[in-house]
Amino acid sequence: MTREITFEAAPDLKRIYATALVTGRGAAGPLPDARAVRRGVRVDVENLVDYARVCGFTVGATLPLSYPHMLAFPLQMALMSERDFPLGLTGALHLQNVISATRPIAVEETLDFTVWAENLRSHRRGQQADVVSEASVDGDVVWRGVSTYLSKGTEHPDAEPSEPPSLEPLKNVATGPMWRLGEGTGRRYARVSGDWNPIHVHALTARPLGFPTAIAHGMYSYARVVAALGTALPDAGLTSRVWFRKPVRLPSTVRLRSAFGPDRVLSVLAGVKGDIEHAVVEHTW
Known part of the structure; x- marks a missing residue:
């Protein structure tokens, strides 16, 4: 029987991260048959x-x-x-994210969120699973996100990888917006998102977790891409998929290149020299 974990307010991410640092890795076994639920969510306009x-x-x-x-x-x-939960939260890597938008969501609408995990499977560097989030209005799902997370561990070299699409359409795209992401970028995003994961906050907190500098939140980099595309994307019937390739070290300068088709936009966020791919983003409708 599915267990429902109900929240009246957003869980405290600082407390969750602090606890995870103490308790260590996840448990062995299958994914729990549980759903995290928060109903009656109203958007904080200032946020x-x-x-x-x-x-x-x-x-x-x-x-x-x-x-x-x-x-x-x-x-x-x-x-x-x-x-x-079988994946350790500390050190978990966000590999991919897929968002499906059924229709635009008005700022004043009240949302109900349901989150669960599925599809636990091997990854060449450990184990991965999909965490599914759905936002509903009056019982109708209007937005769906699937986040794939990796917990490093026993390697599985024969595990089938999930690769981004061919970047051939971007071959002749030479220019695009360029952004300088300062050392404090992670803290700026953390203030609005509540995501104070130590790997994003400061080099001093990132180094014990294996990163020489703080790295940008993946969903911040992805949001910058979506925002830059603006009206090139439709309001409804859209599927947006991002593959996170290499972390964006802070500070850093990145460049976005995009190729536009009648029902598709393919983008790559890379280092300013083009030698490091940070994220590949595909929008289809």
């Missing part, structure tokens, strides 16, 4: 404005495509911090 400013969105009557993920993320972390 929305701050999020838009940090990520480059224009504030309008509807939510940015990536904003519901930020509301669902604390539920994801709460679920993954449960004692019977």
